[in-house]
Amino acid sequence: MLGRRKTKRGIAMHDTRGAQGFGGEALLYLTDEQLRQGIEAMFFAYRGFTADPDRILADQGYGRAHHRAVHFIGRAPGTTVNNLLAILGVTKQSLNRVLRTLIENGLVESRVGTSDKRERHLFLTDRGANLESQLSDAQRARMRAAYREAGPEAVGGFRRVLEAMMDIEMRRAYGKLKEGQQ
């Protein structure tokens, strides 16, 4: 179906096969099947990736949207709404709904900008930081376990593929966050 079988080679395949090509360029012999497995791995892994935070959030009546906001505010304290909008890639109405509940519930503080008073700078309160660290702890624990299980050499490859999979604009946003933290 869909030509998958057509692209299979008649020999035993390993998960990945790399080979040095001609002009010094690294070539990958990637069958459709290998790519499909990568796609499915991404799908299932993302579910695992969000599973722990989802449970914590559900207990407290929040959702993933709240997690994302809390995460990036914790990551870049003082960030503006517009900034957050760009990173999250949602509409301001959508973000605002989430932000409003977080502010009402005392997890996030919104301070009027000092230089430009139109801007709002967002900060986690102690309660917000508390939730953030619960979520982060769970997610980091899973990530750490996965890294350990996959082995030291795997981590670099993992990160490189993920970075290459991002849209260009997101790669910039991601890079900025990385730099901001060291």
Add this chain to the structure above:
Amino acid sequence: MLGRRKTKRGIAMHDTRGAQGFGGEALLYLTDEQLRQGIEAMFFAYRGFTADPDRILADQGYGRAHHRAVHFIGRAPGTTVNNLLAILGVTKQSLNRVLRTLIENGLVESRVGTSDKRERHLFLTDRGANLESQLSDAQRARMRAAYREAGPEAVGGFRRVLEAMMDIEMRRAYGKLKEGQQ
């Protein structure tokens, strides 16, 4: 904030640092910051991962839920509803809504089981296979590009970390799909 800085080391860090530990076990020195970057990479990469299919789907009035159904039906033709339910991890009501529109629109065919007539076996029609290959082509193209950019050594690590990040049940489902295709 949140103790991130506390865990930083005072020396230059590379993206990953592995070391052979004592009892022969590979140890990873992973700072919170490194783990956080992995988390964010996962977040941004998943966006990229779904971006191309999302555009194609939106054009035709479908969503990600339809994509998932079409993908796994194409992947395991003749699969039962219950089977699909387990893989997708949603309720039957949720799946049914999606499946119903796909059947109505002639993308999926539902055949009564031969041995057990309670079961329905699901297949893509030509139109369904057509959409599936559009979506798959786009997603594989991105995956292939990411693999190429990351280099041959990166691919194995990528896959190993993803597999380790899955929940155990999903790892089994994933394994079955892999085996089913070779």
Add this chain to the structure above:
DNA sequence: TTGGAATGTCAACAAGGCTGACATATGCTG
């Protein structure tokens, strides 16, 4: 002083999760 940017908010809508309840076949087992 005026246009545009940043923000907030209201309303309405859609997708896609969920729960609960119930119906219909069909299979299996005592």
Add this chain to the structure above:
DNA sequence: CAGCATATGTCAGCCTTGTTGACATTCCAA
């Protein structure tokens, strides 16, 4: 055969989180 379990479908209603469109406010900058 009777009765329970299983597989599926469906209705209704709810929630979160995305969308668009419209509009108000505040404030910067030319």
